Amino acid sequence: MPEIYSAFASEVKVNQETIEGLQSIEYVMVKNRQSVGAIGSDERIAVYFGLKSVNGKLRVASGNKTLDDLLQKDTEFSISATLKHRDTTRKVTFDSCYIEDKSFGMASQGYGETIYSFTATRVREE
Structure with a gap:
């Protein structure tokens, strides 16, 4: 059975x-991956992995002083x-985060919304 989470019941904390x-x-989350080709062949013979990057966005109504x-x-x-x-819970933790940028928008007959983009060293899903 799929795990379906409710935004209403979920919670996000910063510090x-x-x-x-x-x-x-x-x-x-993106893992840098490079293919190694065989000499004289167009086929891959191995793969090696490099840097893993984590990028995210927090979308907030109006704005947030802490962020x-x-x-x-x-x-x-x-x-x-x-x-x-219901009884299903999953915790996602982002370590060593920094805010990269902030953008604000407001549509007619709407409310203001700020998007905070962040990077993290790692993400842990439990």
């Missing part, structure tokens, strides 16, 4: 502080997301 007004969290301060002060922080649905 143990719940992010109020959080609309979404998304992330991508603004982390961006201004270039301060390292951690993010912990507890994803829930």
Whole structure:
């Protein structure tokens, strides 16, 4: 059976502080991979792996002072997301994070929304 998590029941914290007004969290983890080809052949004979990068976004209604301060002060922080649905729980932790950039938008007849992009040294999924 698939694990389906509810945004309503889930929680995201930055340095143990719940992010109020959080609309979404998304992330991508990419492993640098290089193929090794055989001499005289067009086939791959091996693969080696390099740097792993973790990039994510926190989408917040209006804005968040804590995240603004982390961006201004270039301060390292951690993010912990507890994803829930009924009795099912999954914890996702991002270590050694830094805010990379911030963008703000507001549509007519809507509300302001800030997107904070971050990088992390690693992501742990439990």
